[in-house]
Amino acid sequence: MATKKYTVTLPEELAEEIRSEVGPGGFSAYVTRAIERQREQDRLGELVAWMQEEGGPLTEEELAAAEAELREAGQHFAEPRAAAGDDLPLAG
Numbered sequence: 001m002a003t004k005k006y007t008v009t010l011p012e013e014l015a016e017e018i019r020s021e022v023g024p025g026g027f028s029a030y031v032t033r034a035i036e037r038q039r040e041q042d043r044l045g046e047l048v049a050w051m052q053e054e055g056g057p058l059t060e061e062e063l064a065a066a067e068a069e070l071r072e073a074g075q076h077f078a079e080p081r082a083a084a085g086d087d088l089p090l091a092g
Contacts, residue, residue, distance in 0.1 A: 008031075015027075018031075
């Protein structure tokens with residue numbers, strides 16, 4: 001992917017805090033990842049809005065069922081790692 005240098009204005013304390021955490025050469029990569037994640041969140045929000053327009057909002061029952069399924073899936077995937085003693089978060 002081609003890159004181009006941009007100038008942005010950030011709160012000084014925030015920029016210095018991040019720079020101290022990522023080191024001298026990691027600031028641009030950190031900011032790039034943060035912007036990419038924000039764009040993903042924006043797109044997901046647009047998808048949810050579109051889906052609600054098309055199918056209407058979820059009922060309380062549908063929301064409860066989805067939350068229960070999410071909890072069950074989380075437990076399912078946590079069990080093998082816990083059994084193996086692997087409690088480190090996944091990279092990403």
